[in-house]
Amino acid sequence: MTRLDDEAVSRLRAAVREPDLSQTKYRLAGVAGTGGMGTVYVVEDTELKRRVALKVLDVPDAGIEARLRREAQVLARLEHPGIVPVHDAGALPDGRAFYTMKWVQGDRLDRRLSRPVPLAERLRLFLRIAEAVAFAHARGVLHRDLKPENVMVGAFGEVLVLDWGLAKVLADTGGLLPARRTGESAVLGTPGFMSPEQSGGESATVDARTDVYSLGAMLHWMAGGNSPRPLQAISRKAMAARREDRYPDVLSLAAEVTRFLDGEAVSADAESVLRRLARVAKRHRVALGIVLAYLAGRALILLFTGR
Amino acid sequence: MNGLMDEHLVRGFPPTLHSAVALVRSGDAAERARGLKTLSAVYWRPVYSYLRLRWHRPHEEAADLAQEFFADVVQKELLARFDPSRARLRTYLRVCIDGLVANHDKAAARQKRGGGAPPLPFDFEEEIERLNGRGDSPETLFEKAWARGVFALALRRLHDECASTGKAQHYALLEQYDLAGERPTYAELAHRFGIAVTDVTNHLSRVRRELRRIVLEVLRELTASDEEFREEARALLGDGAV
Numbered sequence: 001m002t003r004l005d006d007e008a009v010s011r012l013r014a015a016v017r018e019p020d021l022s023q024t025k026y027r028l029a030g031v032a033g034t035g036g037m038g039t040v041y042v043v044e045d046t047e048l049k050r051r052v053a054l055k056v057l058d059v060p061d062a063g064i065e066a067r068l069r070r071e072a073q074v075l076a077r078l079e080h081p082g083i084v085p086v087h088d089a090g091a092l093p094d095g096r097a098f099y100t101m102k103w104v105q106g107d108r109l110d111r112r113l114s115r116p117v118p119l120a121e122r123l124r125l126f127l128r129i130a131e132a133v134a135f136a137h138a139r140g141v142l143h144r145d146l147k148p149e150n151v152m153v154g155a156f157g158e159v160l161v162l163d164w165g166l167a168k169v170l171a172d173t174g175g176l177l178p179a180r181r182t183g184e185s186a187v188l189g190t191p192g193f194m195s196p197e198q199s200g201g202e203s204a205t206v207d208a209r210t211d212v213y214s215l216g217a218m219l220h221w222m223a224g225g226n227s228p229r230p231l232q233a234i235s236r237k238a239m240a241a242r243r244e245d246r247y248p249d250v251l252s253l254a255a256e257v258t259r260f261l262d263g264e265a266v267s268a269d270a271e272s273v274l275r276r277l278a279r280v281a282k283r284h285r286v287a288l289g290i291v292l293a294y295l296a297g298r299a300l301i302l303l304f305t306g307r
Numbered sequence: 308m309n310g311l312m313d314e315h316l317v318r319g320f321p322p323t324l325h326s327a328v329a330l331v332r333s334g335d336a337a338e339r340a341r342g343l344k345t346l347s348a349v350y351w352r353p354v355y356s357y358l359r360l361r362w363h364r365p366h367e368e369a370a371d372l373a374q375e376f377f378a379d380v381v382q383k384e385l386l387a388r389f390d391p392s393r394a395r396l397r398t399y400l401r402v403c404i405d406g407l408v409a410n411h412d413k414a415a416a417r418q419k420r421g422g423g424a425p426p427l428p429f430d431f432e433e434e435i436e437r438l439n440g441r442g443d444s445p446e447t448l449f450e451k452a453w454a455r456g457v458f459a460l461a462l463r464r465l466h467d468e469c470a471s472t473g474k475a476q477h478y479a480l481l482e483q484y485d486l487a488g489e490r491p492t493y494a495e496l497a498h499r500f501g502i503a504v505t506d507v508t509n510h511l512s513r514v515r516r517e518l519r520r521i522v523l524e525v526l527r528e529l530t531a532s533d534e535e536f537r538e539e540a541r542a543l544l545g546d547g548a549v
Contacts, residue, residue: 004458004486011486013543058541061537
């Protein structure tokens with residue numbers, strides 16, 4: 001028997017894990033990351049002379065293979081600047097299912113926001129994420145695993161929502177592969193960002209409000225610990241335990257965040273007259289400053305001239 | 308696709324027909340022997356090392372106990388109680404070794420099998436000393452020895468298969484590229500073997516693909532259910548820790 005040491009085993013593991021790209025137009029350039037379904041490699045498309053990301057299963061698993069192929073089909077029907085575009089899908093010579101997508105050069109959202117970023121900038125990123133999710137909902141697709149790790153932020157602040165492996169297609173008119181039967185008791189998603197109905201195993205009955213919940217949890221995380229009260233009220237409403245108490249859809253949630261950014265009242269936060277005055281004063285602080293300066297000037301003139 | 312591959316493996320799923328676990332449980336003596344051969348090929352070293360490191364048995368006693376253990380697998384039908392939904396085979400076997408050692412100590416005078424320790428094909432002393440100096444737990448070392456055992460058996464099968472199909476050069480390329488300490492470039496390999504660089508690329512892809520198929524085949528043989536097979540495959544080829 002061949003003698004092996006741990007180093008040799010580790011090289012062999014890497015050798016048999018690597019996707020078999022012979023007889024394909026791709027050449028391996030590196031590893032982009034690993035996840036629950038498999039590994040994402042950076043590969044060179046030798047025909048189009050560009051780098052793309054190739055997602056491939058690590059081990060044979062019929063269930064996960066079906067999920068990967070379905071994810072590619074879901075992505076193919078979601079053409080939006082905020083959703084990673086898929087280029088190609090199929091099986092490699094070693095039999096493993098794969099698909100290629102745009103190689104996003106940037107940071108994962110959780111890493112980007114580990115550095116100091118102003119609140120307004122964070123909220124603008126949030127609105128771009130919400131816009132992409134709202135687009136998917138309009139196409140009948142729920143993401144069901146929204147979390148900071150599943151969002152990439154490019155060098156110019158562009159946002160791409162990734163990992164649609166748990167997506168649920170509400171209205172399928174395009175002949176997608178059937179989803180795995182998740183049943184009443186299946187728990188899909190990530191704790192902390194998962195709605196109560198998901199963690200309760202009601203994956204089969206979820207609707208757009210389950211993504212509203214996850215976006216609320218992301219908003220809460222993105223805004224940080226000492227976020228302004230109206231913002232806290234928005235994420236609290238989005239994360240209400242009962243679906244009926246949340247925003248009915250992602251656009252309503254996004255509209256609330258936009259109102260906050262514009263200094264307007266948000267419906268989730270009932271404010272007192274005093275706080276309302278303070279907010280209006282803050283929103284119109286330039287005009288208010290001019291008026292106050294004028295009044296102060298008039299008062300001085302009155303005082304010194306008696307006129 | 309290359310000629311070495313079975314059609315069902317092009318889909319990535321090896322067959323379930325040849326589980327060594329099922330063979331060892333079989334009523335047919337020849338099948339049991341065949342199953343035991345695969346099990347001992349992968350598990351002999353992990354079992355022996357575990358006896359040395361976890362139970363601190365000297366070489367002769369560890370070798371005797373290892374031999375007794377594999378005899379028990381067939382004679383005492385140890386695998387009859389194995390339930391893949393409760394534990395992986397390698398975990399179950401480790402628990403069985405612990406039981407064997409406890410019983411052995413209780414009996415005090417163990418039954419001698421044959422004339423002392425069997426001749427060993429490896430330089431175990433050197434290996435045990437090396438393992439001992441690392442600070443890994445005996446359980447971790449058992450898992451690592453298991454991974455080495457799976458790859459060693461797969462390599463031996465790959466070697467034999469390449470030799471019998473006139474593709475010995477493919478195996479030699481894998482040995483020099485993936486097993487040697489210093490990794491050569493494709494151009495260096497092409498020069499050494501007197502072939503084109505594109506041939507190096509193609510042969511290496513083919514032989515690695517074949518190795519992957521055989522590793523999965525060995526894992527299939529060492530497991531008793533689809534779920535256990537997937538878990539072991541993830542542990543060895545996924546983002547696992549082994």
